[in-house]
Amino acid sequence: MAGSLREIQAKIASTKKTSQITGAMQMVSASKLTRSEQAAKDFQIYASKIRQITTDLLHSELINGSSNPMLDARPVRKTGYIVITSDKGLVGGYNSTILKAVLDMIKRDHDSEDEYAIISIGGTGSDFFKARNMNVAFELRGLEDQPSFDQVGKIISKAVGMYQNELFDELYVCYNHHVNSLTSEVRVEQMLPIADLDPNESEGHVLTKFELEPDRDTILDQLLPQYAESLIYGAIVDAKTAEHAAGMTAMQTATDNAKNVINDLTIQYNRARQAAITQEITEIVGGASALE
Secondary structure: OHHHHHHHHHHHHHHHHHHHHHHHHHHHHHHHHHHHHHHHHHHHHHHHHHHHHHHHHOHHHHHHOOOOOOOOOOOOOOEEEEEEOOOOOOOOOHHHHHHHHHHHHHHHHOOOHHHEEEEEEOHHHHHHHHHOOOOEEEEEOOOOOOOOHHHHHHHHHHHHHHHHOOOOOEEEEEEEEEEEOOEEEEEEEEEEOOOOOOHHHOOHHHHHHOOOOOOHHHHHHHHHHHHHHHHHHHHHHHHHHHHHHHHHHHHHHHHHHHHHHHHHHHHHHHHHHHHHHHHHHHHHHHHHHHHO
16 A cells, blocks of 8 residues: 555656646747747738738739739649648647648649649658658758748748749648637648739829839839748748647646646545555554454
8 A cells, every 4th residue: 555655646746747847838838929929910010011012013913914924823733832830749739730731632632743842841741741752842940939031031932933933833831820829720822823912902003103213024023022932931920820829738738637637646645545544543443452
């Protein structure tokens, strides 16, 4: 009985240490989430401005049609997918949700590896696709908790350049969109060709009153790739926010489960201790009776 009590005490002590670790990790993730949410809000200010400028410059094209390769759909022979996952675990179902969705989509829409290319951001996704011998063209690991554009700019520019060079004919970004601290949803968004601009948002007629330097077409040649890159970067910031939220929720759940285990073990310990005391009293009474 004494051995059993010591084992229960050891389990309680071990679980308490685990709960302290998961509790600390929960607070760290909560802090990262707060900073990431603020970064996402700050980025939206920039995104709305560059969207307005792009829409204004493309006023006539959005209404009458365009011959710009960044806007025009072409026959799809190959599709590019930017898939965003985390580099580490302990984030609940964050990775499994997006990876399952992407895998199902590729199996449904493509008959061979020649029809798609994957650009993987995050070590978990890279390892997942490589283990299944899927076509990973490029990968980026070790993304910071608050990624700057400089850190991801190279792989984003590479993806846009591959589209411009017709190495694939459309580009999608697959990621977990942050809804709130408890919820995220899988999103698969078309980034190229650019198709989300609404002519009703345009104030392009105002620009006809100004002379543009350099000329308008030269500006668009520079602006449209930057606009596409900003959309991709926004998805990365959004996905990173969802990752921190998933990590916080997972650690909170682990902490709560540890507390439940400690409560159950404490009850088990008290019952075992009570049984031991009862047995000791019985043995004493029995011994005293034998001496009479």
